Amino acid sequence: MREFKGKCAVITGAGSGIGAALARRAAAEGMNVVLADIAEDQARAVGDSLAGVEALVVRCDVTEEANVNALADAAYDRFGSVDLLCNNAGIVPGGRHRKAWEYSVADWDWSLGVNLYGVVHGMRAFVPRMIEAGRPAHILNTASVAGVVSGSGSVCYGAAKHAVVRATEGLYAGLKEMGAPIGVTMLSPGLVATGIYDAEKRRPDRFASPEGAPTESAELEQMREELYRNATTPEEAADIAFQGIIDNQFYVFTTTAFDPAVASRAEDIL
């Protein structure tokens, strides 16, 4: 996909981080943007900051199929077509220092609900309409390095992102087999300086799992600050994603210029 001007981008998780940067980049390309987020106020603030294009803000919990179907209805009603879908909303649940068996079912449900089912619902709500429209379109799914390589980070996050990788491969293969003019790009970020690790502060209710809410040591807080100093910015991640869309590349990733001293301890955080 090379022509963006006047077309429509739908972005989930558009209220923060990479999603907000994708929204800004889409607007800079002249696209009208549908900003979907469970945090409607944050998405509205991002939408209000976009100049020269139309912005539609939709409160949407991507774990709920009906919400994502309503998002598709709202986007098609307003703009007539959807040319770029970014299934981007994501969450790191349940703390990063548990053994695989220590995550509660609530943690697994939340991780799979947002990270995996968010993508599944997006595919199911939008792809049939894109195929029916028969015009060029593109889908960007945000996975993670955590879904590609194993590490010692949140297991229920990595498992969900691994599933996103497989689902995105299936999406790509299915569309290619049909000869549909719909490109697929999987963005696999490394460490990007966003608010993702603050989510547990925003939703203490979700993190208060039966095993006890995870606490973060002062050392970890400090290490995260160090890591973030060298992390990719959300804008850089959005630029990499857009280059992948322009080049119709399936797999794009961001790398992190870690300070070697910090990198040796990074696995404790990621």
Ligand code: NAD
């Ligand atoms: P972020 O926390 O800054 O933004 C995520 C957004 O998703 C937030 O606005 C949040 O409100 C929204 N969201 C959460 N649950 C939702 C739900 N149920 N329905 C709708 N929206 C919901 O995080 P980010 O770093 O920008 O993350 C964007 C994507 O990038 C995620 O898929 C994440 O897993 C992935 N990622 C991030 C990093 C990183 O280092 N930041 C690394 C690898 C992958």
